[in-house]
Amino acid sequence: xxxxxxxxxxxxxxxxxxxxxxxxxxxxxxxxxxxxxxxxxxxxxxxxxxxxxxxxxxxxxxxxxxxxxxxxxxxxxxxxxxxxxxxxxxxxxxxxxxxxxxxxxxxxxxxxxxxxxxxxxxxxxxxxxxxxxxxxxxxxxxxxxxxxxxxxxxxxxxxxxxxxxxxxxxxxxxxxxxxxxxxxxxxxxxxxxxxxxxxxxxxxxxxxxxxxxxxxxxxxxxxxxxxxxxxxxxxxxxxxxxxxxxxxxxxxxxxxxxxxxxxxxxxxxxxxxxxxxxxxxxxxxxxxxxxxxxxxxxxxxxxxxxxxxxxxxxxxxxxxxxxxxxxxxxxxxxxxxxxxxxxxxxxxxxxxxxxxxxxxxxxxxxxxxxxxxxxxxxxxxxxxxxxxxxxxxxxxxxxxxxxxxxxxxxxxxxxxxxxxxxxxxxxxxxxxxxxxxxxxxxxxxxxxxxxxxxxxxxxxxxxxxxxxxxxxxxxxxxxxxxxxxxxxxxxxxx
Numbered sequence: 001x002x003x004x005x006x007x008x009x010x011x012x013x014x015x016x017x018x019x020x021x022x023x024x025x026x027x028x029x030x031x032x033x034x035x036x037x038x039x040x041x042x043x044x045x046x047x048x049x050x051x052x053x054x055x056x057x058x059x060x061x062x063x064x065x066x067x068x069x070x071x072x073x074x075x076x077x078x079x080x081x082x083x084x085x086x087x088x089x090x091x092x093x094x095x096x097x098x099x100x101x102x103x104x105x106x107x108x109x110x111x112x113x114x115x116x117x118x119x120x121x122x123x124x125x126x127x128x129x130x131x132x133x134x135x136x137x138x139x140x141x142x143x144x145x146x147x148x149x150x151x152x153x154x155x156x157x158x159x160x161x162x163x164x165x166x167x168x169x170x171x172x173x174x175x176x177x178x179x180x181x182x183x184x185x186x187x188x189x190x191x192x193x194x195x196x197x198x199x200x201x202x203x204x205x206x207x208x209x210x211x212x213x214x215x216x217x218x219x220x221x222x223x224x225x226x227x228x229x230x231x232x233x234x235x236x237x238x239x240x241x242x243x244x245x246x247x248x249x250x251x252x253x254x255x256x257x258x259x260x261x262x263x264x265x266x267x268x269x270x271x272x273x274x275x276x277x278x279x280x281x282x283x284x285x286x287x288x289x290x291x292x293x294x295x296x297x298x299x300x301x302x303x304x305x306x307x308x309x310x311x312x313x314x315x316x317x318x319x320x321x322x323x324x325x326x327x328x329x330x331x332x333x334x335x336x337x338x339x340x341x342x343x344x345x346x347x348x349x350x351x352x353x354x355x356x357x358x359x360x361x362x363x364x365x366x367x368x369x370x371x372x373x374x375x376x377x378x379x380x381x382x383x384x385x386x387x388x389x390x391x392x393x394x395x396x397x398x399x400x401x402x403x404x405x406x407x408x409x410x411x412x413x414x415x416x417x418x419x420x421x422x423x424x425x426x427x428x429x430x431x432x433x434x435x436x437x438x439x440x441x442x443x444x445x446x447x448x449x450x451x452x453x454x455x456x457x458x459x460x461x462x463x464x465x466x467x468x469x470x471x472x473x474x475x476x477x478x479x480x481x482x483x484x485x486x487x488x489x490x491x492x493x494x
Contacts (some may be wrong), residue, residue: 066206077201097122101132102138113339113358120150129153130384138305142335145314146356155311158271165268170276171237174225174244175200177264181251192250238277245273245286252293253346261290262300269309274312279400281323288316288327289346295334296343304335322382322400322408325427326351333357342464347428347456349381350463351412357423359464368421369469370462373411374429376476381426385409411473425463429456429481449477453484460485 013177085207100122103115108203121142124132133156136144144154148206171461178200228250248266251257277283289307294300316328329343337343341359344350350357351373382400386408400408411424429452429459466489474482 017056021430052262071424086477094128094131097124097128097132101140103134104143105137108359109339112139112143113360116140116147116356120144120147123151124153126153130156138302139336139338141305141310142301142332142337143356145310145317146329146332146340148353148355149318151312152311152315155314156308158308158312161271161308162265165265165272170272171240171244171397172270173265173269173272174241177261177266177269178244178247180264181257181260184294192247192254195247199244211421212381238280238283241273241277242282243288245283245290247288249290249293252290255297258294258297258300259296262303266290267304267309271307281321281400282444284316285323285327288313288324289472290330292327292331292334292344293346295331296345298337310335320401321398322412323398326381331439342462344463345459348459348463349426349428350423351381351409351426352422352424353420354416366468369471370423370425370465371411371415371426371471372425372465374456374472374474374478374482376471376474376478379475379478380428381409385411385426386487423462425465426459427456427478429478449480449484450488453481453488456481457485457488 038333071094097119098388100115100119103111104119107115114244119132129151130153133141133154135451136154144150178196181196205440216363248261252261270290273287281369291304291313295304297372310332313328313332317332319325326349329350330348333350334343336356336358339358340356359491373381373385375381387406387410389406404414415422415424472482472486
């Protein structure tokens with residue numbers, strides 16, 4: 001009898017061991033496959049960038065070469081002759097694009113705006129677009145990216161990743177970035193600390209145990225010693241990445257933390273994440289929101305541009321999925337503060353127009369109306385303003401793509417035809433919960449109706465609301481917040 005029980009115990013133990021070995025092999029195989037996929041995509045990206053960065057030469061006429069080689073003759077040429085000879089270097093059909101690019105890069109305020117508009121209407125070859133892209137300044141690239149239906153060949157591909165990033169695991173890099181962020185500060189809200197500790201402790205440690213630790217003791221609960229269910233539920237890498245991005249998003253609401261993020265290889269990490277999960281709309285949305293918060297601060301604009309993210313944001317802006325396009329549009333607006341004149345803080349989204357909205361020096365050219373939508377309780381920009389769905393088949397969809405017979409955001413879809421001089425803005429009055437996409441057990445920053453309305457009023461003023469006629473549209477509690485904002489604005493000395 002005892003021998004039989006011992007044998008049964010041995011059989012169960014062998015089964016657990018075999019299952020653990022099998023799970024470990026599967027996890028290791030998934031890691032190997034992911035590395036191979038990343039290596040292939042990085043090699044393709046490198047080849048494409050090398051092709052883009054190849055120097056392309058323009059043939060100089062023999063007469064001009066002779067003059068350039070003869071310094072005395074060149075010094076005796078007047079400015080008109082020099083201009084005409086240099087003009088002959090470029091083919092006739094390229095003279096206008098390069099003149100427009102020069103005005104967009106170096107011209108005055110109104111010259112830049114007009115030149116970017118004219119540039120966006122050109123039709124060129126791949127090589128000609130690449131030459132212009134290599135010569136674009138940050139302000140020109142951002143202006144083109146904000147222009148409706150711009151040709152994406154105007155933008156360079158993202159830069160080659162640093163060597164120290166290519167061989168590292170994504171979750172390991174996330175852990176390094178999160179640990180560099182200050183965890184205890186008077187400026188940090190409790191929700192920021194909560195999301196950071198959740199990503200670091202619960203999810204990252206869980207991943208390390210599930211994938212890397214092959215010790216059979218992991219199949220037993222550490223305190224009760226009960227056996228876990230087999231097969232044991234695992235947290236996917238995409239889910240882990242989303243929790244890490246939510247933690248980074250919470251930190252990006254603090255200006256000082258944005259500088260830490262930019263110094264911590266965050267942008268290269270985002271490139272690796274997109275290469276590993278190119279079709280995940282939620283990941284793109286979180287990254288777009290983080291970059292939109294960082295781009296509130298002009299000192300980071302050039303770094304974002306040099307990393308190739310203007311082209312990525314331009315592509316996302318044209319995406320039909322609201323989860324992807326709205327954060328990208330917001331980020332580009334914040335990078336265009338010099339000409340847009342406004343900035344969009346957390347919880348404020350530009351729904352329309354799709355084209356570049358600028359502030360002209362002549363105020364008569366800035367005529368129009370602003371329409372501001374404020375949702376009610378348990379709502380949000382990405383949820384409240386959709387058509388009724390009786391069967392709730394679209395309620396939790398990550399593909400918020402409007403169709404001919406259904407709109408996920410009717411203010412954006414139905415007002416688009418009349419948006420030439422109409423600016424439509426959507427607000428999340430409880431942005432610290434809605435924009436993070438998760439539930440924080442602590443209370444939000446602003447609790448009372450008065451505090452929430454003051455916070456929204458300040459953000460709307462930063463977005464330029466109040467400089468021209470405005471129409472407010474509120475639902476449920478949103479209407480109460482609108483009334484409170486109006487009374488506060490009337491009593492304000494500003």
